[in-house]
Amino acid sequence: MIIKQKSTLILYLLSILSYILFYTFIVGFDQAHDKDYLIFISAVVIVFFQLLLIHMKSNNRLLKSSIIFLMFFSLFELLKFIYPSLHSFMYEKLILRTIYESLIMILIGCHGIGIYLELLNQEKQKTIHIGTYESNEVLFIELLEVTKKVRIEYSESFAKKYHIEHKVSIYTFDSFNDMIAHHENNPCKTIDDCIRFGENHKLSVKFPDIQDQVHLLIKRTMKLQKRAMLILIDITNLSLAELTLEKSRKTIDQLETESQKIIKNTGVYISKMKPDGTIIFASDALSSLYTKEKEGIIGLNAIKLSEKQGNTDHSWFTHTLEEGHSLGNSTVLTKQGLRHITWKNDCLYNDQGEVEYLITVGTDVTDITNLNQKLKYQSTHDTLTGLLNYQGLIEHISNLDTSKKIVSFFIDIKDLSNVRDYYGNDIGDIILERIAKELTCCAFDGDLVSRYYGDQFVIISHDINEKKLTQKISHLNKHILSLYHVNQIHVQIKKSIGYAIYPDDADTFEKLITESSLAMKKAQNSKHNEIIKYNSTMTDDLNQNISIAYHLHQAIINQKIEVYFQKVINTKNHQVYCIEALARWRDETMGFIRPDYFFEVAQNSNLIDLLEDYVVYEAIKSFSHIKKNELFKDTKLSLNLTPQTLLKNGFAKTISKHITDHDILPKEVIIEVSENTFVHNLDTCNHFIKTYQNEGFLIAIDDFGSQFSSLSILEKISYDIIKIDGSFIQALDQEKNMIIIKMIKSLAEVGNKQMIAEAVETKEISEKLCDMGCVLQQGYYFHKPEKIVIQEK
Numbered sequence: 001m002i003i004k005q006k007s008t009l010i011l012y013l014l015s016i017l018s019y020i021l022f023y024t025f026i027v028g029f030d031q032a033h034d035k036d037y038l039i040f041i042s043a044v045v046i047v048f049f050q051l052l053l054i055h056m057k058s059n060n061r062l063l064k065s066s067i068i069f070l071m072f073f074s075l076f077e078l079l080k081f082i083y084p085s086l087h088s089f090m091y092e093k094l095i096l097r098t099i100y101e102s103l104i105m106i107l108i109g110c111h112g113i114g115i116y117l118e119l120l121n122q123e124k125q126k127t128i129h130i131g132t133y134e135s136n137e138v139l140f141i142e143l144l145e146v147t148k149k150v151r152i153e154y155s156e157s158f159a160k161k162y163h164i165e166h167k168v169s170i171y172t173f174d175s176f177n178d179m180i181a182h183h184e185n186n187p188c189k190t191i192d193d194c195i196r197f198g199e200n201h202k203l204s205v206k207f208p209d210i211q212d213q214v215h216l217l218i219k220r221t222m223k224l225q226k227r228a229m230l231i232l233i234d235i236t237n238l239s240l241a242e243l244t245l246e247k248s249r250k251t252i253d254q255l256e257t258e259s260q261k262i263i264k265n266t267g268v269y270i271s272k273m274k275p276d277g278t279i280i281f282a283s284d285a286l287s288s289l290y291t292k293e294k295e296g297i298i299g300l301n302a303i304k305l306s307e308k309q310g311n312t313d314h315s316w317f318t319h320t321l322e323e324g325h326s327l328g329n330s331t332v333l334t335k336q337g338l339r340h341i342t343w344k345n346d347c348l349y350n351d352q353g354e355v356e357y358l359i360t361v362g363t364d365v366t367d368i369t370n371l372n373q374k375l376k377y378q379s380t381h382d383t384l385t386g387l388l389n390y391q392g393l394i395e396h397i398s399n400l401d402t403s404k405k406i407v408s409f410f411i412d413i414k415d416l417s418n419v420r421d422y423y424g425n426d427i428g429d430i431i432l433e434r435i436a437k438e439l440t441c442c443a444f445d446g447d448l449v450s451r452y453y454g455d456q457f458v459i460i461s462h463d464i465n466e467k468k469l470t471q472k473i474s475h476l477n478k479h480i481l482s483l484y485h486v487n488q489i490h491v492q493i494k495k496s497i498g499y500a501i502y503p504d505d506a507d508t509f510e511k512l513i514t515e516s517s518l519a520m521k522k523a524q525n526s527k528h529n530e531i532i533k534y535n536s537t538m539t540d541d542l543n544q545n546i547s548i549a550y551h552l553h554q555a556i557i558n559q560k561i562e563v564y565f566q567k568v569i570n571t572k573n574h575q576v577y578c579i580e581a582l583a584r585w586r587d588e589t590m591g592f593i594r595p596d597y598f599f600e601v602a603q604n605s606n607l608i609d610l611l612e613d614y615v616v617y618e619a620i621k622s623f624s625h626i627k628k629n630e631l632f633k634d635t636k637l638s639l640n641l642t643p644q645t646l647l648k649n650g651f652a653k654t655i656s657k658h659i660t661d662h663d664i665l666p667k668e669v670i671i672e673v674s675e676n677t678f679v680h681n682l683d684t685c686n687h688f689i690k691t692y693q694n695e696g697f698l699i700a701i702d703d704f705g706s707q708f709s710s711l712s713i714l715e716k717i718s719y720d721i722i723k724i725d726g727s728f729i730q731a732l733d734q735e736k737n738m739i740i741i742k743m744i745k746s747l748a749e750v751g752n753k754q755m756i757a758e759a760v761e762t763k764e765i766s767e768k769l770c771d772m773g774c775v776l777q778q779g780y781y782f783h784k785p786e787k788i789v790i791q792e793k
Helices: 002-028 035-054 061-082 083-090 094-135 154-160 173-179 191-195 236-265 282-288 302-308 317-323 365-380 392-399 418-424 425-442 465-479 511-524 535-557 595-604 607-628 652-659 675-679 684-693 727-729 735-751 762-770
Strands: 140-144 149-154 170-174 201-205 214-224 227-235 270-274 279-282 325-334 337-349 356-366 406-413 448-453 456-462 481-486 490-501 531-533 561-568 575-588 592-593 637-640 669-674 698-704 722-724 754-757 774-778
Touching: 061 083, 061 094, 061 227, 061 561, 140 191, 140 490, 140 652, 149 173, 154 279, 170 592, 173 575, 173 684, 191 214, 191 227, 191 325, 214 561, 227 282, 227 735, 270 282, 279 282, 282 561, 317 325, 317 337, 317 356, 365 392, 406 465, 418 425, 418 490, 418 637, 425 448, 425 456, 425 465, 425 490, 456 465, 456 511, 456 561, 465 490, 465 531, 490 511, 511 531, 511 535, 535 575, 575 595, 575 607, 595 607, 607 652, 607 762, 652 669, 652 684, 652 722, 669 684, 675 684, 675 698, 684 698, 698 727, 722 727, 727 735, 727 762, 735 754
Parallel strands: 490 531, 575 637, 637 669, 669 698, 698 722, 722 754, 754 774
Antiparallel strands: 140 149, 140 227, 149 170, 201 214, 214 227, 270 279, 270 356, 325 337, 337 356, 406 456, 406 490, 448 456, 481 490, 561 575, 561 774, 575 592
């Protein structure tokens, strides 16, 4: 094909050269007359010759014939011009001239028709090309030797498939060569290299615009002088399918080989037997179960083997034959001990529908069975103490005889959480384990001892009489207050114990436990170390607390909680040093509710966050108006926070936002830390206190000396103000209290701290405190808590 193309090109060039020589000859021949006409006729001959070369491969015979005849008529015209006698002869004969000119007209008409047919054919070929090319995933690659460029044109279908936005890409030979995956080290750095691939050769190309490799098949190659053209079809899907198919075939072959080995060597117990129970195949695992059968179990009867293991129930065999399948369990005694096995049995049928074989597949579930038993134990027992947990207790009491008298003792370990916070969880766990052993020792045979929840225990005594109940209470009384020694740490723990009796106090076991817990709560609040029995008033108190919690929630939402303020006076200049915000609530139906009571209810009913957020916001809002008055221009606001709120992440930021919104400076706010906060880990307390100080707030230790504080705490806690508890102030006439107050005052002066005396109720106490240098005083002597309303001017 390339030779034919070269020959056509040579003939084309020769025709042009012939015309140039003829033209030169005519121009240089002085005797030639009418040179222009001669040049024109010769050009027409050359043009028809070139048209003939162009359409040589065309199937349009009419066009080719018309070109040939027109070329000959043009040559004849040239001869007529060269030989005038021939011209004269033609024009002297009218008939010949008419025929001659008619033939020319007919040929021109045929030529026009041939051109029209050729255009139709080209349009048809173009339509076919577009339909074939654009609708298929095809690439046209043109390699240009001169520019060392590769031009790639994508069909519309190819570009759409791979999301290519441009129709044509141009690359250098080197970059195109890098894109081709050369499986046989066959580079494509020249045109000849690329043509050498040949038709039906497969290429893998990694286009920059396409994420994965594209697999292509060369369908056509052409070379023209310094360029080559390749037409390629995308066969990526086909290649992937072939690759997947080949992998699948290899996988199937491998699985078939492996399955034979697995069935033989698997740890699963597999057997194949006849309908009479004769074993004709057994996996090695199954054979190993019957080590006493020295010659193996092939040929033996499965029923008889099972009987040797002590299994006399063979209903599974009959059921399998009747139903075609069955599931079952069995135990087999082996050298490793008792093994638990689950079986799946199926029948294989012949063409007549008769059972031909039985296939049994057994799985050793000994480990799973043991694990389930262990998990069952763990789900019903406490991991630390080994006692029943809540779930285990509920399951056990459901099996108790309801006709017998049953007593539930509910035991709460008071303040053990504080021990954990202070000494760590390890110490707390050791103490809890010792308490569990004490309670177990107090139990009678048949009693259920449970770690019910956290630091709470429940003992259920079944079929108990008055004598046993008295003994039980006596034993438990001995352990209400106990001293525990752990790693040179001595901790005294009190247990709050309450009990209730079934069916006297409750008609269900669950309600029995609930009512014993109410008795325990009563014991918690008792000043004596005693075991308290449930009575119906405890349920009434619980209902009342629930009612109060509901009304408290409504009061917060409806803004019925009011904020009062009590002044702290500087007795030197009689100015208001600060005002402490205090919550007050008067319900429309229940009347005035003590703050300590409704705060306790809020804590027990998860309303404390809502309550304190509300009180703090209202106090800040009111203070923003109060400080505008001349009397309070240098006054600070004191906010008393519960431990839960103080140690809550982000609450310091909440207060900062509130004061910023109300134009209050951080240094004008005092955060009062109640003394019982320090029962928590001191490092934790210090961490949160510093978050408040980082916001710019002052820190005051409230009620110092009332509960847990000691003078050593002052060295460990970062603070700005000490508020001495009112119990010291009211007993100021006692010398020891005066000494303590003077000592605290000295410590405050050394650390450049302020000291406030609380509960100053008389002039005499105020003067004594002034004599001791305690000038900041708070109490009813100066000011009773009240709403401070500033009239706007």
